[in-house]
Amino acid sequence: MRWFLKFAGSTIGLKIVMAVSGLLLFGFVIGHMLGNLQVYLGAETLNAYGATLQGMGPLLWVVRLGLLAIVLAHIGSSVALVRLSHAARPQSYKKVQPRASTYASRTMRVSGPIVLAFIIFHILHLTQGAAHPELQHCVTGADGALQCFVHENVVSAFSLTGANVAYKAFSVVFYVVAMVLLGLHLGHGAYSMVRTLGLSNPRYDRIARALATAVTLVIVIGNCSIPIAVAVGLVRTAGGH
Amino acid sequence: MNLTLHVWRQNGPSDKGRFETYQANGISEHMSFLEMLDFVNEKLESEGKAPIVFEHDCREGICGSCGFMIDGKAHGGQHRTTVCQLHMRSFKDGDVLTLEPWRAAAFPVLRDLMVDRSAFDRIVQAGGYVSVRSGSPQDANAILVGKEEVDRAFDAAACIGCGACVASCPNASAMLFTGAKISHLGLLPQGQPERYRRVQAMTQTMDEAGFGYCSNHGECSAFCPKDISLDVIAMTNRDLMAAQVKGRSEG
Missing domain, CATH: 3.10.20.30 (Beta-grasp domain)
Structure with missing residues (x-):
């Protein structure tokens, strides 16, 4: 155990903690998006998917706590590393002209906290309901089956009709901005992770970078499409919200 | 002018x-x-x-x-x-x-413009060498080394330790320098016996000297006068992970 703590506490060890937790979160983001894209398959499909997840019982909490632990590891290692970075250059340059770094790589410390704020809002918005007054929670039907209203909730959250239009428009904008920042974060993160884990190979470097960009674009476009599709009325409930 | x-x-x-x-x-x-x-x-x-x-x-x-x-x-x-x-x-x-x-x-x-780079010396002293037994000289070319490995080792060995990598890195990391030394020796057969001890000792000395970490911006390599590749950093990470399994008893 002692060797492991020594390893994990080194700069490379902290980077590996960040890379592995980042890889797991990257996987979660892809899975989460694929689940959400079922909104285009109609209310029945999406609601059944929601009921399946909610019906997992204690296992759902195992997954949630696992995700929380991964997020904490990701944030904890980044806080430790940023402090090291400040300590390593106490006096900054009067003039710096970066050449190889990208906008995404230089703003990881900004995009990360904003994405975190989004995640908290997103949970209060479409899971817990504190930020979404019209949210309908799952109910157990007369036949004992769990009935969920994921589709209705997504539509009422982003549909620019009815009450609270300004708040809903803000929600759409916040979701889209957060997803673009998540894209920047993942664009550098995925490429950096491959290098930190020592998986890179000069022969595949360009392919790895292109693949990281492509997957990130798919995530951004896929996730952004949902609130936009609802806002412009492409996705609506049968009731005609 | x-x-x-x-x-x-x-x-x-x-x-x-x-x-x-x-x-x-x-x-x-x-x-x-x-x-x-x-x-x-x-x-x-x-x-x-x-x-x-x-x-x-x-x-x-x-x-x-x-x-x-x-x-x-x-x-x-x-x-x-x-x-x-x-x-x-x-x-x-x-x-x-x-x-x-x-x-x-x-x-x-x-x-003025002169800094103390002895932290680099300490990193090299921690393991940037190969131990050899002196004695009668070996036949030249007695140890075969693949051409690709020689080229990669030589590219890493081109590092002159000027410190431009640390200076250019937004985190003041010395990973390109340390990685160049580790890769230079770790790619050659003569460097194998001490390979995992070396990566542990050198990266530990690097941390203790107060250098930052690598976030793969790539500024170090872009400003390196010897064009050392970022790949030496990936190799260092890989070797340090392998060392947790292979070299732990030595450390």
Whole structure:
């Protein structure tokens, strides 16, 4: 155990903690998006998917706590590393002209906290309901089956009709901005992770970078499409919200 | 040509330091950047002022002594060029240039543009060598090494330890330098017996010296006068992970 703590506490060890937790979160983001894209398959499909997840019982909490632990590891290692970075250059340059770094790589410390704020809002918005007054929670039907209203909730959250239009428009904008920042974060993160884990190979470097960009674009476009599709009325409930 | 120089002046490690402005007039385009500073210093000395201190030795781009930031670019930013090999023809008459020393906690400023890079020596002392038994010389080429490995090892061995990687890195990380030494030896058969002990000892010394971490920005490699590839960092990470399994009992 002692060797492991020594390893994990080194700069490379902290980077590996960040890379592995980042890889797991990257996987979660892809899975989460694929689940959400079922909104285009109609209310029945999406609601059944929601009921399946909610019906997992204690296992759902195992997954949630696992995700929380991964997020904490990701944030904890980044806080430790940023402090090291400040300590390593106490006096900054009067003039710096970066050449190889990208906008995404230089703003990881900004995009990360904003994405975190989004995640908290997103949970209060479409899971817990504190930020979404019209949210309908799952109910157990007369036949004992769990009935969920994921589709209705997504539509009422982003549909620019009815009450609270300004708040809903803000929600759409916040979701889209957060997803673009998540894209920047993942664009550098995925490429950096491959290098930190020592998986890179000069022969595949360009392919790895292109693949990281492509997957990130798919995530951004896929996730952004949902609130936009609802806002412009492409996705609506049968009731005609 | 005539230039305006904003130069960092610092009387010693404990001095706070400040920028001072000098006019460099009548500069020939054939001068190297250091010769231009020599010229400025002669004038300063003739006026009874202290010359600008900068480190230099071979002035052929191979010793690694010289180096400072010119307008926010290590060694002035010309591809594969140390500041001693940078010529004034790369600049224009009337240019205003800011000269700063490498800035890193592990590289304390000794005076003006000269920093103490002995942290690099400590990293090399921790494992940047191969132990060999002396005795009668071996036959040349008795140990076969693949051409690809030789090339990669040689590319890494080109590192002159100038410190431009640390200076350019937003985190003041020494991973490119340390990685170059680790890869140079770790790719060759002679370096294998100590490979995992080496990566542990050298990266630990690197951390203790107060360098930052690598976030794969790539600035180090972009400003490296010897064009060391970022791949040496990936190899270091890979070897350090392997060392947790293979080399743990040694450490």
